[in-house]
Amino acid sequence: MSAKPPTSLDVARDAGVSQATVSYVLNNREGARISDETRARVQEAADRLGYVPHAGARTLRTGHSGLVLVPLADIPYGPLAVGLMEELDRELSRLGYSMIQYGARRLKGVAAARAWAELRPVAVLAPAERLTRQAVNVLHSAGIRAVIGIGAVGWSSEIVSTVTMDHEEIGATAAEHLLARGSRTLTAIIPTEDGLRDMGLLRAVGVQRVAAAHGVPYTQVDLAFSETATAARLDAWRAAGISGEGRTKHGVFAYNDDYAMLLMAVLADNGFAVPGNVAVVGCDDLPLAKLLRPRLTTVRLNVTDAPALLAQTLDEVVKEGVTRQPRLALWTHALVERDST
């Protein structure tokens, strides 16, 4: 049934021309002019045989693959990340690249980098924490022109270009809003899940900074994503003076909308009034957050211009070489005020 795939030589034989001519026609080479008649005959033969060029062979010959590799292992999947990837894919293909996502979660560190390098992508776009100096060396010595990290401000920025999300400012934005709406204490929730914890700590720094600037009491609490863990925390809060009966309003930045929803559910179960006793701010602006009652105030990450800028920067680094390592601060954010504060 399925014999070996047709090669350009098969097409050439079928069309009665040389193999080089096939290559010229199919790649629209400017250099050599081909008669319209030959051109048509080649096209027709290629279509009929179902000819598809062999990417590996082309890469071998030309020395570049046009592949942009994105090893997405522990990036938190959500509407945000998915939307970003879709847009990025679009932008990259507009510039002539093909974006592929590569798993191989098995492999760590340099071994992972080697696996990526085997495909000889022209660029790698990876979570910043995976881009150790060793790993980046492997990638560069395999001829990969652009290595770009996605991460938080300050991570591995001397090694590679990094697309940064300014987590600290996210926390600060939430905190400022909580104070403006009357909160007299500030609490930052830090998720205990791997991959979230680091970002949680950075966001908490922003909250703490604002608290200090305003001379307001600050607490931070580690929290696992479960109702029982949250309920237990509530008891501790009660002991610390935060309660459903007091007159002071307590502000909580819940790290993201998921944690905010968890918190609000448990608060409601325990007789706390939101936003009366406790004001809650989430992050991500999930579609579901609007469905909560009270509606959830949240920090929306603005992703609109990020993909285009990122793709463009990648293209520049690829073409001009890695002369300098610009830090890209592509993510902006904005507070979306609703009813929970």
Place this chain on the structure above:
Amino acid sequence: MSAKPPTSLDVARDAGVSQATVSYVLNNREGARISDETRARVQEAADRLGYVPHAGARTLRTGHSGLVLVPLADIPYGPLAVGLMEELDRELSRLGYSMIQYGARRLKGVAAARAWAELRPVAVLAPAERLTRQAVNVLHSAGIRAVIGIGAVGWSSEIVSTVTMDHEEIGATAAEHLLARGSRTLTAIIPTEDGLRDMGLLRAVGVQRVAAAHGVPYTQVDLAFSETATAARLDAWRAAGISGEGRTKHGVFAYNDDYAMLLMAVLADNGFAVPGNVAVVGCDDLPLAKLLRPRLTTVRLNVTDAPALLAQTLDEVVKEGVTRQPRLALWTHALVERDST
């Protein structure tokens, strides 16, 4: 800075051996025995030069890439799909394949298939609706051994092996439960979003079947994911006799947890009692569904054994050829009863 990547020939020169020896050492060839001393010298040279084999060249030479291509465009991303992909990746790499996800959303139909075929993957695992007969022909004639669809029962099953999710049974399970809990009418919600609508219709068929079998009134309603659209629907329901005051209990299968949450929020705003007047069943068992009050009854899609089975089947098809096209019904589901029914 970054010269051309080192080749196996560079390693050979550095180690003072022939290029073939390098290949033998690095691939642990049984055929030819290499002295431990040479072996060590080659390894050391490879490490020092940062040698990484060229996947394209290897593919060209051996005739197979070990790549499993998964073009995930419009698959609904959620914890379910992500978990499935992660597990699948693990299983496939255990079997010696590398899974890569390929975007290229730009391209449609045969053009997309051609883009996939360029990479000469050994297998393609794609949404069933993208696997038209033409597209599959392109893939097969490019030498791709296994083409497997992911979709609903009955889709393109004569063309390729298909991993099916039995949407109709999901709807039926939800409906049976609603009746058992006392609902006297049944309604199926069908999302209007692209990519979800088809599955919604299939699930609705299951609801309708159960309704007919029990002689219970059945309605189905198209619904966009917005509060205003849902509120408008509620007015229509009131006109149809479903209200927050009646004595009869109305059962709604809301397609998934997102729609269920939307519905429950709007129901609460409009004075409907859940589950008193309206009982709601979702699907997916999202972590957030437990946080709703009342807690959401849902149909959980059981994904545990799917990835291993899928990987294994793929491996068999690759090795034995496409003699037959087994239909795989890998997804099971189970109702998780909570408070909303």
Place this chain on the structure above:
DNA sequence: TTGTATGCGTTATCAA
């Protein structure tokens, strides 16, 4: 135990 030689499918240089 190791080296030599060949070909995989493609593009590009040069000659016709």
Place this chain on the structure above:
DNA sequence: TTGATAACGCATACAA
């Protein structure tokens, strides 16, 4: 306007 031919990096049959 088109055709021979070489080279890309690697794996392997065969020779030494």
